[in-house]
Amino acid sequence: MQVTETLNDGLKRGYAITVTADELEAKVTEKLTEAQPTIEMKGFRKGKVPLALLKKQFGDRLMGEAMQESIDGAMSKHFEETGDRPAMQPDVKMTNEDWKVGDDVEVALSYEALPDVPEIDFSDIKLERMVVKADDASVDEALQNLAETAQSFESRKKGSKAKEGDQVVIDFVGKIDGEAFEGGAAEDYPLVLGSNSFIPGFEDQLVGVKVGEEKAVELSFPEDYQAPDLAGKSAVFDVTVKDVKAPQAAEINDELAKQFGAEDLAALKAQVVERLEAEYTGAARAVAKRKLLDVLDGKVAFDLPPSLVQAEADQIAHQLWHEENPDVEGHDHEKVEPTDEHMKLAERRVKLGLFLADVGQKAKVEVSDAEMSQAVMAQARQYPGQERQFFEFIQKNPQMQQQLRAPIFEDKVVDHIFDTAKVTEKEVTKDELQKAVEELEAEDDV
Structure with a gap:
């Protein structure tokens, strides 16, 4: 040979x-x-x-x-x-x-060929990580939001008109061409106006109704309605209003705490503080990670495989095109040519991706089975009732497994670099952190 x-x-x-x-x-x-x-x-x-x-x-x-x-x-x-x-x-x-x-x-x-990736001394990198403590105002706001989710409804005074956010108790019968259709009727149905739980236009026409009122609600089913035999058809719903109820937020007390599994209000407040500060920590980490990637982008330079850059640029252009054209669901459209801006972003992503992969390999960073299982479970929650099928799909699809493994691996490599770099903490307000996050999101949209 x-x-x-x-x-x-x-x-x-x-x-x-x-x-x-x-x-x-x-x-x-x-x-x-x-x-x-x-x-x-x-x-x-x-x-x-x-x-x-x-x-x-x-x-x-x-x-x-x-x-x-x-x-x-x-x-x-x-x-x-x-x-x-x-x-x-x-x-x-x-x-x-x-x-x-x-x-x-x-x-x-x-x-x-993949390039030789240079090594850098991470101890020379200086970064600042924001730290936010949950203040009393934020805790009170979170408790108020919990109280609103635990709200009840009480009947309004006789003759009161229903407002957005009110609950109306109704009987209704839906008809198409004068004939009632299957699944289009109910009695004593509690409907919160503004919840968007009914066909578009239904709830809007009930704003202003009173107890005892009968109303004909006219509308058309959406073209993409889940029942094909009703999609796009005009219908009339004969509605009888039996009660109009106003929302009543729950009181912030020990009883509310027990509804959310806490022993008392003090325990619920402690849980809220923990949750808020976990959210702040996650947001602060995202900001620090972006700063780190910016530093690495400026520090490392090496030849990039043109095919990888082109493939990444094509993917970026295709994804952004679909975001700008949400009505197009398929991929049988004409090829979207990447712009210079797409190519520049692709070069950054490929360079940092290869660099972090090399760092992770040399540091022997691995994604454990437990971490993968946790990621799969998190994804499976997006498909209620189909979790088993989702697990089986992941098991048979190595490409999907890699898509789940890649961000976990990257975050572990970033943590490895954080451990070596000089990272100082700076306590800031929630608003300052929010501003930093918005600036980061604005950069992503460019």
């Missing part, structure tokens, strides 16, 4: 691989010799079929396997000897397309 370099330009590599006919023949003979003891053929005892006869009958079929194994072996040996790591799947093409048995096999191998 012969490997000859044909291209060495930056990170681009090209090689001509020749597998001789004698090597292929030896590989086929090796395979037949290995299988010979188990082969039975009419006229011969098991394991006694002559090699020449086996080669005549099975040789052509095994030649393809021999060629593939020889080429794969040559590539593996090449990457082992050179230390090259392909940025993407190598391009392998057979160049003598008129090949026939007895000829050498000639293959062209080309790829972009």
Whole structure:
């Protein structure tokens, strides 16, 4: 077998691989010799079929396997000897397309190698991390929000008109072309106006109704309504209002605390403080991480595989196009060409991605099974009632597993760098932290 370099330009590599006919023949003979003891053929005892006869009958079929194994072996040996790591799947093409048995096999191998990533001293990096304590005003606001979620409703005075946020108790019958349809009727139904729990337009027409009033609510079902036989059709709902109730926020006391699983109000306040400060810590970490990435972006420089940059830029352009065109759900539109801004962002992402991957590998950072399970469970909660199917989908989909593993790995590498860098803490207000987060989000939108 012969490997000859044909291209060495930056990170681009090209090689001509020749597998001789004698090597292929030896590989086929090796395979037949290995299988010979188990082969039975009419006229011969098991394991006694002559090699020449086996080669005549099975040789052509095994030649393809021999060629593939020889080429794969040559590539593996090449990457082992050179230390090259392909940025993407190598391009392998057979160049003598008129090949026939007895000829050498000639293959062209080309790829972009991953670059050598420079090391930097993280102890030279100085960062500031914001720290926010939960103040009394924030705790009171959070408790008030909890009280509102635990609200009850009390009947308004007779003759009161229903307002947005009120609960109306109604009987209704829906009709299309004068005929009642299945699933379109209910009695004593409690509906909170403004909750958007009914078809668009239904709740709006009940604002201002009074107890005892009968109202015909006219509307059309959305074109994408979940029941195809109703989608896009006009309907009339005959509604009878039986009660109009005003929302009553729960009192902030021990009873409220018990509704949320706390022993008393003091315990609930402690839980609120813990939750708020955990949220602040997460937001502050996101800001510090962005600052770290900005520092790393300015400190490290190395050649980037053009194919990776182009693929990342294409993905960025495609994603942003769909955000600007939310009505287009499919991907059968014309190719979205990335702009210079997309290419610049792609270069940053590829550079930092390769750098963090290299740091993580050298630091032996790993994502544990427990961390992966936690990530899968968090994703599965987005599909209530279908958690089992989601778990099975993840188990059978290595690409999805990698998508879940990648951000966990990156965060662990960032924590590794934080541990070495000089990170000082600065206590700030919630508003100052919020401003920093908004500035970060504004940069993401650029």
